Amino acid sequence: MSVVYDKVALIGLGLIAGSISLAAREAGVAGRISGTSRSAKTRAAARDIGLVDEVADNAAGAVRGADLVILCVPVGAMGRAMAEIAPHLKPGAVVTDVGSVKQEVIAQVTPHLPDHVHFIPGHPLAGTEHSGPLSGFAELFQNRWWLLTPLPDCDPGELSRLRRFIRALGANIEDMDPAHHDLVLAVTSHTPHLIAYTMVGVADHLKRVTESEIIKYSAAGFRDFTRIAASDPTMWRDVFLTNKDAVLDILGRFTEELFVLQRAIRMGDGDQLHDYFTRTRAIRRGIIEAGQDTSAPDFGRSVKPTPPRSE
Numbered sequence: 001m002s003v004v005y006d007k008v009a010l011i012g013l014g015l016i017a018g019s020i021s022l023a024a025r026e027a028g029v030a031g032r033i034s035g036t037s038r039s040a041k042t043r044a045a046a047r048d049i050g051l052v053d054e055v056a057d058n059a060a061g062a063v064r065g066a067d068l069v070i071l072c073v074p075v076g077a078m079g080r081a082m083a084e085i086a087p088h089l090k091p092g093a094v095v096t097d098v099g100s101v102k103q104e105v106i107a108q109v110t111p112h113l114p115d116h117v118h119f120i121p122g123h124p125l126a127g128t129e130h131s132g133p134l135s136g137f138a139e140l141f142q143n144r145w146w147l148l149t150p151l152p153d154c155d156p157g158e159l160s161r162l163r164r165f166i167r168a169l170g171a172n173i174e175d176m177d178p179a180h181h182d183l184v185l186a187v188t189s190h191t192p193h194l195i196a197y198t199m200v201g202v203a204d205h206l207k208r209v210t211e212s213e214i215i216k217y218s219a220a221g222f223r224d225f226t227r228i229a230a231s232d233p234t235m236w237r238d239v240f241l242t243n244k245d246a247v248l249d250i251l252g253r254f255t256e257e258l259f260v261l262q263r264a265i266r267m268g269d270g271d272q273l274h275d276y277f278t279r280t281r282a283i284r285r286g287i288i289e290a291g292q293d294t295s296a297p298d299f300g301r302s303v304k305p306t307p308p309r310s311e
Ligand SMILES: NC(=O)c1ccc[n+]([C@@H]2O[C@H](COP(=O)([O-])OP(=O)(O)OC[C@H]3O[C@@H](n4cnc5c(N)ncnc54)[C@H](O)[C@@H]3O)[C@@H](O)[C@H]2O)c1
Pocket: 011, 012, 013, 014, 015, 016, 017, 036, 037, 038, 039, 042, 072, 073, 074, 075, 077, 081, 098, 099, 100, 101, 123, 124, 125, 126, 127, 128, 129, 130, 131, 132, 133, 232, 234, 235, 311
């Protein structure tokens, strides 16, 4: 593949930035990749493993002369990151982001955008419970969705160039309205994470009664919850604080369904439970038939040791 951007700058050097760098390098779509992170320890770790071509000590140094800048920090830090890089951006540069929530990122970033810069918000639907510069891997985006939520005044030429870059990382691209994105992700990602956090929290409370049995006898279902509940606390705090309305809406619907099932169990209504589980099984089968399941066998995780948190 030929170079799409001569210089790409990554702001934040964690799981997503690291995976973008490794995938872009493999695909040969970036002439040069620079990056920076606010913590010296993260920058040193990224330097040690050669995660990018150049680790800059600050955002200004990283974005100097960059044609594409990708904001890879937690959602709540996007506005500050944009304000920091704004005065140093090359005229005509494209800025995108990978934040898990879109309306709030757009609200935070756009006030700081210089007139001569294109902003195209985005979100790769790919990740793991790991974080930090040692957790990235080049295959992360293979056959995964990467949603773009272009703004009304988006330059079509810059949009198709960004698409070319993202496709080269292995992802499939779809455009979406930002509000719709936030609602869809509240159902498919944010609320499920909250449920996993809660379930593991319940087990944690119970362990005073059961001592270590919960860990010792943890069955596959609970282990899956613990993987999700091991996800980065800063990232997920920001997701819930910034996609509040959609998550509260879905959580309300979830609670109603839970009461329905609770009642069916109390009343011994086996038919209702059986019908319900039959419908949910069909959803899982639909996902597999659509070729969307990359979780089995433990895609990308079995080959990676659990990396330490960098900060
Ligand atoms: N992890 C996932 O599964 C996943 C998937 C898709 C999108 N995302 C989104 O990608 C972004 C990055 O996530 P990640 O998983 O790579 O996280 P990460 O924790 O691995 O990396 C985050 C990086 O941002 C830096 N950082 C943290 N707090 C900061 C702050 N307040 N100001 C400036 N820099 C800060 C860290 O030093 C680190 O370099 C987030 O917006 C997240 O919502 C994550």
